[in-house]
Amino acid sequence: MFNKSIREILDDLAKGEYSSREITKSLLERIKALDPDLNSFITLTEENALASAEAADKARSGGEIGSLCGVPIAHKDIFCTQGVRTSCGSKMLDNFISPYDAHLVQSMAKAGVVSLGKTNMDEFAMGSSNETSFYGPVKNPWDTERVPGGSSGGSAAAVAARLVPGATATDTGGSIRQPASLCGVTGLKPTYGRVSRYGMIAFASSLDQAGPIARTAEDCALLLEAMAGFDSNDSTCIDRDVPQYSASLDNDISGLRIGLPKQYFNGDTNSEVGKLVDQALTALEQAGAKLIEVDLPHVELAIPTYYVVAPAECSTNLSRFDGVRYGHRCENPADLEDLYSRSRGEGFGDEVKRRILVGTYVLSAGFYDAYYRQAQKIRRLIQQDFVSAFDQVDLIASPSALSTAFKMGEKSGDPVEMYQEDLYTIPANLAGLPAMSVPCGLMNNLPVGMQFVGRHFEEGLMLNTAHQYQKRTNWHELSPEKFGGQG
Amino acid sequence: MALTPDDVAKLAELARLSIDSNHVESTTQSVSSILHLVDQLKQVDTKDVSALAHPLDITQRLRADEVSELNQRDEFQKIAPEVENGLYLVPRVVE
Numbered sequence: 314m315f316n317k318s319i320r321e322i323l324d325d326l327a328k329g330e331y332s333s334r335e336i337t338k339s340l341l342e343r344i345k346a347l348d349p350d351l352n353s354f355i356t357l358t359e360e361n362a363l364a365s366a367e368a369a370d371k372a373r374s375g376g377e378i379g380s381l382c383g384v385p386i387a388h389k390d391i392f393c394t395q396g397v398r399t400s401c402g403s404k405m406l407d408n409f410i411s412p413y414d415a416h417l418v419q420s421m422a423k424a425g426v427v428s429l430g431k432t433n434m435d436e437f438a439m440g441s442s443n444e445t446s447f448y449g450p451v452k453n454p455w456d457t458e459r460v461p462g463g464s465s466g467g468s469a470a471a472v473a474a475r476l477v478p479g480a481t482a483t484d485t486g487g488s489i490r491q492p493a494s495l496c497g498v499t500g501l502k503p504t505y506g507r508v509s510r511y512g513m514i515a516f517a518s519s520l521d522q523a524g525p526i527a528r529t530a531e532d533c534a535l536l537l538e539a540m541a542g543f544d545s546n547d548s549t550c551i552d553r554d555v556p557q558y559s560a561s562l563d564n565d566i567s568g569l570r571i572g573l574p575k576q577y578f579n580g581d582t583n584s585e586v587g588k589l590v591d592q593a594l595t596a597l598e599q600a601g602a603k604l605i606e607v608d609l610p611h612v613e614l615a616i617p618t619y620y621v622v623a624p625a626e627c628s629t630n631l632s633r634f635d636g637v638r639y640g641h642r643c644e645n646p647a648d649l650e651d652l653y654s655r656s657r658g659e660g661f662g663d664e665v666k667r668r669i670l671v672g673t674y675v676l677s678a679g680f681y682d683a684y685y686r687q688a689q690k691i692r693r694l695i696q697q698d699f700v701s702a703f704d705q706v707d708l709i710a711s712p713s714a715l716s717t718a719f720k721m722g723e724k725s726g727d728p729v730e731m732y733q734e735d736l737y738t739i740p741a742n743l744a745g746l747p748a749m750s751v752p753c754g755l756m757n758n759l760p761v762g763m764q765f766v767g768r769h770f771e772e773g774l775m776l777n778t779a780h781q782y783q784k785r786t787n788w789h790e791l792s793p794e795k796f797g798g799q800g
Numbered sequence: 801m802a803l804t805p806d807d808v809a810k811l812a813e814l815a816r817l818s819i820d821s822n823h824v825e826s827t828t829q830s831v832s833s834i835l836h837l838v839d840q841l842k843q844v845d846t847k848d849v850s851a852l853a854h855p856l857d858i859t860q861r862l863r864a865d866e867v868s869e870l871n872q873r874d875e876f877q878k879i880a881p882e883v884e885n886g887l888y889l890v891p892r893v894v895e
Contacts, residue, residue, distance in 0.1 A: 658818030745855020
């Protein structure tokens with residue numbers, strides 16, 4: 314049962330092959346048996362899960378049901394879940410029981426999903442390896458000495474290990490796509506504003522976006538349909554109809570123009586990764602797509618631009634954690650200053666502190682124009698590069714990550730080296746564009762991912778292309794031997 | 801941009817973020833290396849380029865000035881570190 318895709322589960326539930334309660338129970342058992350080796354969950358919500366599975370079974374037996382009725386999933390622990398601890402991977406929120414549900418959690422509940430629990434993540438979504446979590450690192454199911462990527466490493470590892478067929482995640486600079494790539498699963502970061510950020514703990518508000526991780530593009534389409542849509546509680550959410558992404562998956566892609574940025578296909582890419590991406594592109598060519606070189610002249614500035622914008626916004630957003638209304642409070646504060654400073658010093662880990670300090674620096678008096686405003690201007694240049702490229706092509710392709718999963722501890726000593734992990738993924742966040750990662754091969758038995766970036770709101774075309782690719786290849790069907798084997 | 805441990809102490813004070821004294825040195829190094837990474841932005845000519853605040857260039861949506869939040873004080877205070885009679889308690893500020 315654990316090897317079923319969401320599409321298959323929906324069909325099986327409809328046919329009565331098994332009930333939601335049965336698959337929920339079986340996955341919960343599987344998580345309890347296997348997750349101690351992976352640490353992909355922070356909190357398992359067994360009772361709630363069984364209750365909602367029973368409710369889903371009841372609903373199914375009588376009339377109208379949501380599009381994902383009875384499908385077990387997991388939520389990244391960045392989404393507020395009423396009555397359930399929402400830690401964001403931080404000691405700061407270890408005791409935080411959310412008083413409300415995030416908009417995404419509500420919409421998915423309305424669609425009928427059964428949440429099995431909350432997945433592990435880098436602290437406050439800051440990291441590319443899941444090593445910054447207060448709850449310990451997540452291990453990559455393909456090789457448990459290696460990282461799953463981050464920050465949505467728990468969601469990606471849980472899907473890769475067949476603990477859940479799909480999970481929610483968030484992406485500020487690659488946190489859906491890079492772990493999807495390193496774990497051999499499919500992940501999509503929608504257009505900025507497509508999914509409400511209400512109740513999703515903020516890291517960098519102008520970049521953060523929620524999206525799905527699943528095994529296939531088809532499942533991502535089904536999940537995205539349930540999570541996307543307007544919400545007046547998020548002032549940056551876009552009021553625009555949600556297309557039925559799953560209905561356009563079978564569209565013919567002949568004539569589709571795929572852009573290959575010359576900055577990325579310059580021989581610098583780890584050559585094995587490059588070779589696998591080239592093979593994937595050949596498969597798309599055989600399906601009728603045309604490959605066209607495009608120029609993104611400012612894309613090399615994406616990482617430094619991001620490391621001004623993201624820390625600046627994070628230092629502002631994280632100022633709310635002050636030990637007064639919720640979250641960690643230090644013992645015996647001498648005065649109010651001491652309460653703020655010690656609660657924050659004790660509650661936040663090293664990477665979060667670094668970014669708060671960098672953000673405080675770039676926003677301080679006299680530096681704002683030189684750093685933040687300059688970064689926002691360069692952000693415009695990067696966005697315009699994409700606008701021009703999309704005059705010539707419909708999608709842009711590249712590797713998703715520099716290489717395959719690296720060993721735990723290999724990069725954690727040098728933040729700037731770790732930041733290079735998001736080389737290919739950050740530009741889409743800066744430009745607000747939708748982007749996804751699709752498994753496209755194995756290198757030394759570790760997954761490699763290919764990235765697509767689309768025009769604003771063209772998630773449908775990306776999913777269509779990815780689905781056509783997955784119909785012609787089986788990389789997305791492979792699973793780590795230790796966690797279920799193939800099939 | 802290389803910072804000194806004193807600069808980091810000042811930033812930490814501004815950010816209300818205590819840093820263990822045995823971490824100041826390593827924090828100074830890592831923050832300096834990040835600032836070194838971002839310093840290359842200064843070389844880019846951005847005269848005539850407008851800053852991008854929203855990736856879709858959409859301006860903030862406004863709403864009618866009506867009360868939209870429910871009063872959930874009791875709910876919220878259940879998870880507070882210290883409350884009394886509906887108030888959040890902090891160390892005395894005014895003597």
